[in-house]
Amino acid sequence: MRIVGALMTRPSIFISLVVTSAITLMPASAQETPAQTASPAISENVSSFERAAGGNDPGYNSSAATADDVKPFDPAAATQVWLDSVPRNQREKSNAYFEGGYWLILWDFVLAAAISVLLLTSRFSTRLRDFSERVTKVRNVQVACYAIPYLLLVYALSFLLNLYENFFREHQYGLATQSFAPWFREQLLGLALTLVGGTLLLVVLYAVFRRAPRTWWIWGTVVMIIFSGTLVLIAPVYIEPLFNTYKPLTDPKIRDPILAMARANEIPVKQVFEVDASRQTTRVSANVSGLLGTTRVALNDNLLKQCTLPEIRAVMAHEMGHYVLNHGAKLLTNLGIFILIGFALARILFDVAIKRWGEKWGVRGISDPAGLPLLALILSTLLFIATPFLNTVVRITEREADAFGINTSREPDGMAKVALKLGVYRKLDPTPLEEFIFFDHPSGRARIRMAMDWKAANLPAGESHASESRSATH
Numbered sequence: 001m002r003i004v005g006a007l008m009t010r011p012s013i014f015i016s017l018v019v020t021s022a023i024t025l026m027p028a029s030a031q032e033t034p035a036q037t038a039s040p041a042i043s044e045n046v047s048s049f050e051r052a053a054g055g056n057d058p059g060y061n062s063s064a065a066t067a068d069d070v071k072p073f074d075p076a077a078a079t080q081v082w083l084d085s086v087p088r089n090q091r092e093k094s095n096a097y098f099e100g101g102y103w104l105i106l107w108d109f110v111l112a113a114a115i116s117v118l119l120l121t122s123r124f125s126t127r128l129r130d131f132s133e134r135v136t137k138v139r140n141v142q143v144a145c146y147a148i149p150y151l152l153l154v155y156a157l158s159f160l161l162n163l164y165e166n167f168f169r170e171h172q173y174g175l176a177t178q179s180f181a182p183w184f185r186e187q188l189l190g191l192a193l194t195l196v197g198g199t200l201l202l203v204v205l206y207a208v209f210r211r212a213p214r215t216w217w218i219w220g221t222v223v224m225i226i227f228s229g230t231l232v233l234i235a236p237v238y239i240e241p242l243f244n245t246y247k248p249l250t251d252p253k254i255r256d257p258i259l260a261m262a263r264a265n266e267i268p269v270k271q272v273f274e275v276d277a278s279r280q281t282t283r284v285s286a287n288v289s290g291l292l293g294t295t296r297v298a299l300n301d302n303l304l305k306q307c308t309l310p311e312i313r314a315v316m317a318h319e320m321g322h323y324v325l326n327h328g329a330k331l332l333t334n335l336g337i338f339i340l341i342g343f344a345l346a347r348i349l350f351d352v353a354i355k356r357w358g359e360k361w362g363v364r365g366i367s368d369p370a371g372l373p374l375l376a377l378i379l380s381t382l383l384f385i386a387t388p389f390l391n392t393v394v395r396i397t398e399r400e401a402d403a404f405g406i407n408t409s410r411e412p413d414g415m416a417k418v419a420l421k422l423g424v425y426r427k428l429d430p431t432p433l434e435e436f437i438f439f440d441h442p443s444g445r446a447r448i449r450m451a452m453d454w455k456a457a458n459l460p461a462g463e464s465h466a467s468e469s470r471s472a473t474h
């Protein structure tokens with residue numbers, strides 16, 4: 001769901017209504033394992049992959065070798081050896097990038113809240129509503145006449161922060177590959193899609209508000225779930241191709257081992273793809289997107305260029321975990337619960353605010369489009385407060401995918417190396433509280449520890465049993 005994420009999260013601008021659905025769905029398809037081109041490409045051959053695939057690979061390479069010398073294999077010590085292999089300056093850079101992201105969550109919220117307050121107290125919102133009522137008598141068209149200028153204005157007012165956050169800052173950390181023109185072109189494309197999707201959503205929501213002024217929070221939740229589900233369903237077919245090209249994997253050295261894992265897990269082969277993410281970013285990533293029949297597992301070209309086969313297998317097995325464990329539908333269900341709670345609280349808070357300031361702001365009630373900034377203010381506040389809980393829900397599914405991934409790929413060292421590459425962009429070793437609040441994926445430390453625990457358990461592979469039983473019968 002990278003693209004939907006790109007559309008909606010970036011500008012942090014769009015009304016919380018749209019954002020609530022898209023932002024939280026973004027991790028459903030879960031951007032995986034980002035890293036930077038700068039990270040040294042480690043070249044390994046297929047034979048080392050085969051050894052690693054056996055599950056217990058002694059002396060895999062330099063840093064792991066030290067860990068393997070510890071006898072018996074100590075997963076805690078091995079984890080520390082992996083973490084210590086990252087140069088200090090690289091770690092400081094990634095910590096700075098990731099910790100800066102904590103503040104951006106705050107600034108995005110503060111800006112969104114300030115815009116809402118400005119539109120209400122200046123009575124711009126009321127004037128826009130009056131304008132829409134002069135244009136037409138048809139209620140649905142009035143909502144559209146309000147929504148389009150509103151969405152454009154919010155985009156414009158958030159543009160500077162958006163520009164810093166998603167263009168300059170990404171370049172500053174060496175994560176972006178686009179010059180301004182293509183970046184801005186994609187921004188406009190995203191804005192156009194948001195105008196269409198956002199307006200459609202608001203027209204339907206306000207129809208609900210008019211018909212059910214007391215129980216809108218229940219029916220509104222249903223609308224949001226249908227909208228989000230549809231978005232996820234159509235994204236791989238109609239939205240993602242607008243930004244990137246997806247094509248089936250061609251290199252048999254990569255394709256065949258991946259397809260073997262897919263076959264072993266009943267994943268239809270036609271759903272494993274390669275995407276040209278290097279158009280936008282240097283990050284190594286893979287993702288699952290879509291729902292039901294449109295679900296698709298894709299790895300990006302940075303991953304293909306920068307990672308060895310064991311690492312690629314580790315990442316792809318993780319993504320297959322999302323597919324097999326049906327995480328899209330599960331996250332959508334969880335999202336529905338969050339929206340229901342959010343809308344229930346919004347129903348109460350909105351009425352309280354209207355009683356107190358409604359006359360001053362010129363907002364008549366929930367079915368009045370002039371109240372949209374108030375609704376956006378309430379929902380973005382709730383979304384901000386819910387950050388740790390949303391992250392935790394997503395992080396738990398990511399951990400499930402990790403567990404599936406390590407058991408399918410049997411690449412503990414590959415998984416550890418990818419976790420380190422991801423560490424170029426995500427803080428490797430946070431405090432538990434930090435991880436709880438800010439991490440929508442397990443930290444590098446947690447992932448490497450899982451891999452090393454798996455390695456220490458030294459599970460038998462099928463072949464050894466087969467040969468034992470064969471020799472027993474002889």
Ligand SMILES: [Zn+2]
Nearest residue numbers: 030032398401
């Ligand atoms: Zn994932």
